[in-house]
Amino acid sequence: MKNKELYDKTIKILVNAYLNDSLVQGNCHACAVGNIIAANLNIKYDQDLKWINRQVAWSQVFVTLSNKIAQVKRPWAYTGPAREQINATGYAWPELARLEYAFERAPRGKTKEERIFNGLMAVVEVLTQIHEIDEQTKVATRKLFQKA
Template sequence: MKNKELFDETVKILVNAYLNNSLVQGNCHACAVGNIIAAKMAIKYDRNLKWMGQQVAWPQVFVTVSFEIAQVRRPWNLTGAAKAQITATGYSWQELAQIEYAFERAPWSKTPEERMFNGLMAVVEVLSQIHEMDENTKSATKGLFLKD
């Protein structure tokens, strides 16, 4: 596996966000990428799941709009706060864009919780490609997201 430490840390962040209900599709503060950045930069959330004391800048580089199929990518905006937020994760902007797209484009479900779960399973698929995971690790990782 490529960069096991980064993989493990990312999965831990996402599992905690999912189990604590601080993971929300369509919210740049609380989506998969938003949670990864917030955790890596020690950004706290307010009760509305918005970052406290920090501007969300990473969507200036890439964003998946819920009503569009394609992702908007603007790599020329990889400067300043956007660059700092993306760099803090240990992933390239392209890798984070893949993670975000997978999470946001998850299949619709009957409940928001099911959709979050579907989004996370899609993110695990992307992480398995980024980190060159074997099938056993991928299956075990997906099991971490099961709620009792």
């Protein structure tokens, strides 16, 4: 297992975002990566799930557009505020790019709720690969995303 503490912290952020309905696909403020960055930088959200007093900069480095299959990557933009936002997570930008792609490209499902859940399960899968998490921990992690 690699960096279990970071894995646990990231899962906790995603569980809280999911249970609080603050995850939105196609919204750089409130997608999986947006929530991870916001939590690590103590950025608050407004009622429209936009960051308060902060511009999204990380999406200048990588972004998955809804009308494109491939992810747009601009490593030369990994500077200034984008670097600060990405570095605050404890992940390298290519790792966050994998998380973002998994979340945005998850199977659609029949409802918005199902699509968000599918996206989260895809993110969990990538996180378990990044952190080399064992199967038992992966199964336990998936159970954390059960809504009452």
